Amino acid sequence: MLGNEAVARGAYEAGVRLVSSYPGTPSTEITENCAKYPEIYAEWAVNEKVAMEVCVGAADGGARAMCCMKHVGVNVAADPLFTVSYTGVNGGMVIVCADDPAMHSSQNEQDSRFYARSAHLMMLEPADSQECSDFARAAFDLSERFDAPVMLRLTTRIAHARSMVTLGERREREIKPYQKDIRKNVMMPGMARGRHVVVEEREKEQAAFVETSELNRVEMRDPAIGVICSGIAYQYVREALPEASVLKLGIVYPLPEKLIREFASKVQALYVVEELEPFFETRLRAWGISLAGGKNLTGLQGELSARRVEEAFGRETAPLYPAQETLNRPPLMCAGCPHRGPYSVLAKLKMHVTGDIGCYTLGALPPLSAVDTVLCMGASIGMSQGFARARGREFAQHTVAVIGDSTFLHSGVTSLINAVYNRTGITVMILDNRITGMTGHQPNPASGRNIYGEPAPEIDLAALCRACGVNRVVTVDSFDLAGLEKALKEETASDEVSVIIARRPCALLDRKSRKTPLKADPAVCRGCFSCMKISCPAIEKRDKHVWINPDQCVGCGLCLETCRFGAIGGGEKA
Amino acid sequence: MKMDVVIIGVGGQGTLLASRILGALADLKGLDVKVSEVHGMSQRGGSVITYVRVGSDIHSPMVDLGGADVVLAFEQVEALRALPYLKRGGVMIVGDQKINPLSVITGQAAYPKGALDALRQQCRVLSLDALSIAREAGEVRSVNLVLLGVLCAYLGEDPELWHEAVARVVKSAFLEVNLKAFDAGRRHYEESEERNG
Numbered sequence: 001m002l003g004n005e006a007v008a009r010g011a012y013e014a015g016v017r018l019v020s021s022y023p024g025t026p027s028t029e030i031t032e033n034c035a036k037y038p039e040i041y042a043e044w045a046v047n048e049k050v051a052m053e054v055c056v057g058a059a060d061g062g063a064r065a066m067c068c069m070k071h072v073g074v075n076v077a078a079d080p081l082f083t084v085s086y087t088g089v090n091g092g093m094v095i096v097c098a099d100d101p102a103m104h105s106s107q108n109e110q111d112s113r114f115y116a117r118s119a120h121l122m123m124l125e126p127a128d129s130q131e132c133s134d135f136a137r138a139a140f141d142l143s144e145r146f147d148a149p150v151m152l153r154l155t156t157r158i159a160h161a162r163s164m165v166t167l168g169e170r171r172e173r174e175i176k177p178y179q180k181d182i183r184k185n186v187m188m189p190g191m192a193r194g195r196h197v198v199v200e201e202r203e204k205e206q207a208a209f210v211e212t213s214e215l216n217r218v219e220m221r222d223p224a225i226g227v228i229c230s231g232i233a234y235q236y237v238r239e240a241l242p243e244a245s246v247l248k249l250g251i252v253y254p255l256p257e258k259l260i261r262e263f264a265s266k267v268q269a270l271y272v273v274e275e276l277e278p279f280f281e282t283r284l285r286a287w288g289i290s291l292a293g294g295k296n297l298t299g300l301q302g303e304l305s306a307r308r309v310e311e312a313f314g315r316e317t318a319p320l321y322p323a324q325e326t327l328n329r330p331p332l333m334c335a336g337c338p339h340r341g342p343y344s345v346l347a348k349l350k351m352h353v354t355g356d357i358g359c360y361t362l363g364a365l366p367p368l369s370a371v372d373t374v375l376c377m378g379a380s381i382g383m384s385q386g387f388a389r390a391r392g393r394e395f396a397q398h399t400v401a402v403i404g405d406s407t408f409l410h411s412g413v414t415s416l417i418n419a420v421y422n423r424t425g426i427t428v429m430i431l432d433n434r435i436t437g438m439t440g441h442q443p444n445p446a447s448g449r450n451i452y453g454e455p456a457p458e459i460d461l462a463a464l465c466r467a468c469g470v471n472r473v474v475t476v477d478s479f480d481l482a483g484l485e486k487a488l489k490e491e492t493a494s495d496e497v498s499v500i501i502a503r504r505p506c507a508l509l510d511r512k513s514r515k516t517p518l519k520a521d522p523a524v525c526r527g528c529f530s531c532m533k534i535s536c537p538a539i540e541k542r543d544k545h546v547w548i549n550p551d552q553c554v555g556c557g558l559c560l561e562t563c564r565f566g567a568i569g570g571g572e573k574a
Numbered sequence: 575m576k577m578d579v580v581i582i583g584v585g586g587q588g589t590l591l592a593s594r595i596l597g598a599l600a601d602l603k604g605l606d607v608k609v610s611e612v613h614g615m616s617q618r619g620g621s622v623i624t625y626v627r628v629g630s631d632i633h634s635p636m637v638d639l640g641g642a643d644v645v646l647a648f649e650q651v652e653a654l655r656a657l658p659y660l661k662r663g664g665v666m667i668v669g670d671q672k673i674n675p676l677s678v679i680t681g682q683a684a685y686p687k688g689a690l691d692a693l694r695q696q697c698r699v700l701s702l703d704a705l706s707i708a709r710e711a712g713e714v715r716s717v718n719l720v721l722l723g724v725l726c727a728y729l730g731e732d733p734e735l736w737h738e739a740v741a742r743v744v745k746s747a748f749l750e751v752n753l754k755a756f757d758a759g760r761r762h763y764e765e766s767e768e769r770n771g
């Protein structure tokens with residue numbers, strides 16, 4: 001089972017009733033798998049903050065609940081996170097956050113263990129799929145035992161690795177009784193002060209508990225080397241240093257001080273091997289425990305591997321064949337992708353683009369090179385307001401905030417209201433492909449269906465923007481290059497806030513509009529290569545002409561509009 | 575069987591499915607197995623690498639540089655990229671398809687010439703036109719099964735269990751054509767071996 005499937009399985013066996021999440025690699029499959037169990041109500045929330053709040057409500061209401069997100073999602077949900085630590089829960093609540101060391105699919109490498117420490121929440125970290133399931137179950141029990149949410153931390157190599165899992169039965173749980181209790185659940189200063197005391201007491205109890213919990217495990221082998229590690233780092237250590245003694249931490253916060261001291265006293269040289277930040281190391285050093293090595297050996301960036309651990313410990317590593325000179329192959333927008341049209345026009349008009357996160361971030365790469373900034377989900381619309389205020393009208397009239405439908409609903413709409421309210425005359429372009437594409441096609445409120453594929457109310461983005469006070473809202477087909485150009489020129493010229501909705505379903509889902517491949521006639525092609533500016537993977541430069549790769553082309557026809565000589569033709573209904 | 579495999583290709587070529595079939599095979603054999611997959615960004619036409627480790631008592635789900643007994647490469651440039659993963663004395667099974675990266679499509683770079691020869695100078699290479707074999711079998715997208723067929727024959731394994739593993743992973747509607755591609759890959763290896771004497 002995939003680690004993520006196993007988390008879903010563990011939660012299922014623990015009797016979870018509700019799962020609310022926002023997609024994000026590498027966490028997405030947990031929620032998708034939860035939706036396969038009829039006993040669980042699963043949903044895609046509009047963002048992580050909402051997901052967590054739905055979970056808190058369900059847990060307060062007495063049910064076991066879980067929300068899953070990628071590491072940066074916890075930033076979005078940090079507000080409820082820090083205070084649900086005060087209120088506690090009723091039914092068990094588990095927050096899964098999936099970190100992405102090496103940034104396979106992320107914009108930063110933050111280490112979410114710090115959240116557990118700052119919010120005073122217990123955090124577990126599994127080291128394989130079996131533990132994903134076991135720890136998910138344990139997390140629910142611990143959440144109820146300590147009346148607080150428990151965080152479950154994964155990393156990409158745990159979430160997206162498959163290993164064997166033994167299945168158990170689901171234990172159905174009664175919904176716990178609900179009692180209104182404002183001292184516990186209404187966090188205004190007077191009550192929160194009281195709850196802060198509870199948080200500290202609880203943390204002491206948890207710190208005592210972790211000393212003897214079987215989730216932490218000492219494996220004594222040769223006492224010459226002792227390593228403290230958790231999660232995937234444990235696997236690398238076992239592989240690289242098979243003879244070493246290991247303290248494997250299943251609970252990464254709070255840390256078992258006594259157990260660590262005891263382990264330290266039994267080994268001759270103590271090391272910490274952990275990915276990303278020196279989280280354990282700093283704590284150990286603060287306790288005055290002397291270390292023979294930590295981050296000075298393994299480094300702060302990227303992923304570890306068994307080989308990196310071997311190198312760090314000066315072990316012999318397998319000899320390598322020499323790396324060959326080769327070409328990079330970065331990801332690219334698919335043939336027929338509806339994001340291509342808007343970007344080719346933005347590039348043509350030499351607009352500044354404050355960008356956002358999604359498949360359309362790929363428009364930043366050459367040859368389109370159409371994006372100036374990408375920060376975090378939803379930032380495009382706020383940043384364009386800052387640019388407009390800092391650099392004035394002229395600049396604002398050459399700037400467009402570009403954002404996807406899922407991202408707009410996640411955290412763009414509040415920034416749009418900000419622009420209207422403060423009269424910052426920006427231009428926003430929503431790339432509305434009706435789906436959350438980047439993370440693997442999860443439906444969102446613009447899709448017209450829910451996580452189960454059932455029909456769901458389809459939000460009217462144009463009406464939403466108007467309701468926010470935007471007077472200038474135009475909707476254009478993403479393949480209508482002339483229409484897009486006209487709209488962009490008109491809307492950027494306006495001093496008012498305006499929104500252009502470029503609309504067309506994702507090409508990977510829109511099988512209906514597929515056509516047979518197009519052909520470029522070499523007798524007519526003049527070799528101006530205008531069609532190549534749209535950066536389509538199906539259009540290749542062959543000597544003095546272009547050639548359209550029939551294995552790639554989906555007949556979308558965008559290139560037809562770019563050829564002044566009518567050299568491209570074909571494309572029948574497939 | 576103890577085997578570390580690196581599977582590399584271009585997003586959309588079916589590398590994930592290949593790794594799942596090997597995972598199912600190990601399970602059928604009662605062996606321990608770990609598979610590491612890549613989801614997300616790189617699946618959009620980027621270079622995709624997955625790792626399969628079969629044996630007993632496996633710790634890391636990743637195959638390290640210099641650790642692969644076999645590299646299954648679905649494309650020539652990707653085969654070049656994966657060479658450092660190969661263990662000394664290991665074998666590269668290469669589908670000799672060429673998929674141009676964007677830099678070649680736009681004419682900024684040339685597709686490397688003689689990639690397979692360069693590899694052959696370093697290590698043992700079994701290369702084949704897996705795409706044509708897949709097309710003949712009736713499904714161009716079954717390049718992954720053709721390459722697995724080669725691997726099965728190369729290892730001298732009984733195909734029976736492999737068929738079962740394929741059946742576990744592949745949707746039943748596509749099973750027949752996939753098995754056909756698998757057997758075509760197997761036959762290709764056997765015949766070429768015969769030819770090599």
Ligand SMILES: Cc1ncc(C[n+]2csc(CCOP(=O)(O)OP(=O)(O)O)c2C)c(N)n1
Nearest residue numbers: 024073357358359404405406407436437438
């Ligand atoms: C806070 C946060 N949550 C989740 C993600 C993962 N993620 C990246 S892009 C994206 C959504 C993209 O959807 P959309 O805006 O519709 O664009 P598309 O990919 O469909 O073009 C998500 C969920 C993230 N980067 N940050």
